[in-house]
Amino acid sequence: MRMSAPAVTRFAPSPTGALHLGNVRTALFNFLLARRLGGKWLLRIEDTDLERSSEAHLQGLMQDLRWLGLGWDAGPDAVDAQAGPRAQFRQSLRGPVYVEFFARLQAQGLAYPCFCSALELELSRKAQLAAGRPPRYAGTCRELSAAAVQARVAQGARPALRFRVPVGRELVFEDFVRGPQRFASNDIGDFIIRRADGAAAFFFCNAVDDALMGVTEVLRGEDHLTNTPRQIMLLQALDLQAPRYGHLSLLTGDDGAPLSKRHGSVSVRELRERGFMPQAIVNQLFRLGHAPEQEGWLELAQMPQQFHLQRLGRAPARFDETQLVHWQKEAVARADVPMLLQWLQPLLPATADTEHRRAFVELVRANVVVPEDARPWVDVVFGELPPPGDAERQLLAEAGQAFFVAAAAAARTHGADLKQLTAELRSATGRKGAALYMPLRVALTGRAHGPELAPLLQLIPPAAVQRRLEAWAH
Ligand code: GLU
Secondary structure (H helix, E strand, O other): OOOOOOEEEEEEEOOOOOOOOOOOOHHHHHHHHHOOOOEEEOOOOOOOOOOOOOOOHHHHHHHHHHHHHHOOOOOOOOOOOOOOOOHHOEEEOOOOHHHHHHHHHHHHOEEEOOOOOHHHHHHHHHHHHOOOOOOOOOOOOOOHHHHHHHHHHHOOOOOOEEOOOOOEEEEEEOOOOEEEEEEHHHOOEEEEEEOOOOOOOOHHHHHHHHHHHOOOOEEEHHHHHHHHHHHHHHHOOOOOOOOEEEEOOEOOOOOOOOOOHHHOOHHHHHHHHHHOHHHHHHHHHHHOOOOOOOOOOOOOOHHHOOOOHHEEEEEEEOOHHHHHHHHHHHHHHHHHHHHHHHHHHHOOOOOOHHHHHHHHHHHHHHOOOOOHHHHHHHHHHOOOOOOHHHHHHHHHHOOOOOHHHHHHHHHHHHHOHHHHHHHHHHHHHOOHHHHHHHHHHHHHHOOOOOOOOOHHHOOOOHHHHHHHOOOOOO
8 A cells, every 4th residue: 555645546437327236336435445444435427428528427326326325525516617627526527637638648749640430440450350359450541650649630630649658668557356477568569549520529528537636545346457557558658647547356246147127126216216225335335345344234334444445345246136135124124113104104104193103113123124124104193994805814713703702892992902811812722822912903903914013003093993993793
C-alpha cells in the first residue's frame, strides 16, 4: 500500500440500466477498502455513451447506493453546475479535459487519426483469424503523413483517434487479487481512444479520470483485466500516475453461468421491491468472492475492519438466493419495531391502533421473510380467514362439533387467555396436546403452523374468535 498518498477508491458505473448485484458488489468492496484505509470513496458516472445512458438510471443507481448505506464522499450530486469540467464527476461534462489530453498525445505523436471504416476493420479481422493469428489493428493508418490526413479531412472524412502502442514493451503489474500479470505490447493492437463521432472511448476517460481524481486503488470486474495493460500504457504516455488494480472474480448464478435475469432478482431495485432489507443484501454481497474471517452477521459499520484484499477469491463467486434469504431472516430478527412497522406498513390496515400494530409485527416477524409472507397473518388478525383447505377441513371435522361448542364457550368465559381457555376445554372434552391445540389453531388461523398461539389469540378481536369457533360448532 502506498503510504504517502491518501487512499482514494471509486465506483464508476455507466448509467445504462438498473444497478445489479455484480456492480453493487464492486461498489461495496471499493467503499469498504476506502473506509478501511481511512481514505475517500468517489462516485464517478461513466456516461460517455449518451444513447444508452439516462438521467433516470443515474438517479436510480444513486438511490440504490444510498438505500444500501453506501454514501460516497464526492460524486455528481455535490458538484456546482458552474464548476469547471475538471471538477465534474459525470464524464459527459468532462469533455474539454479529454480534448486536452488527446491533444497532448497527438502533439507527441503518440496518437494518430484513423480513417478505417467498420467494414475494412471487419475484413482485416476476418483475414487475420483465417490466417490463424489473433486479430488486432493492422496499422493501416499508423504512418499516414500529415498531408494525407489533411486531404482526407478536407474531403469530409471524420477520423477516429488511435493510441500508438509502443513496440516491444513488456507490461507487468501486480493485480492485488490475481497476483503478477504480464502482457506483451506487441500482442496489443493500436486502440481507439476517441471515436469518429468525437466521443472519448471508455479506456481513455476511465484511465485519465482515475489519474486526475487521485484514485489509488481500483477494484473492478475481471472482464476489465485485459483493458488494464492498455490503460497503464496510456497513463505512462501521459506521464500520469496509474492506480493499483485488482480484478474481482465473476459473479455467477447457482448453475455457474454468469448471473443474469434468469437467475431471478438480480437488481437492487427488484430486491428492494420484494422487501429484502439493505443489511441482508450487504451481508450477502460481502461474502461473494470474499471470505471473511468472521462467519456471522456484520453491521455495515463493522465490515471495513473485516475486509481484506488477501481474502478476495479468484474463483467465480456464486450467488444463491437461499443464502440471501438466510441473511434476510437475520435482518428481520434484528430489525427494531419502528423498522418493522415501516417495512410492513403497506399491508397493515390504517384503522388499526399503534399498539395493536406493534404487537403484531413483533409476533409475526419470525414467520416473515419478505412482507408478502405477512399477508395471511394480517388476515388472521385484522381481517377474515380464507376458506380452509382440504387437510384443514378434515382436521376440523375430526375434532367434531362438540369440541367447538365447548371451545366457543371457553373463549366466552376466558377471553383471550389461552391457558385458561385450554384448561377448561381439556376438562370439557378430555383432549390434550396436539389433539387439543391443533383444531383450535386451525379454526382460529386457517393453518396448522404459524406464530405462537397464545399471543396471537390476544391480537384477534374477540368477536372474530367467537365467529371462527362457532363456525365449526354446528
Ligand atoms: N464503467 C465501467 C463499468 O461499469 C467501469 C470499469 C472500472 O471500474 O474501471 O464496467
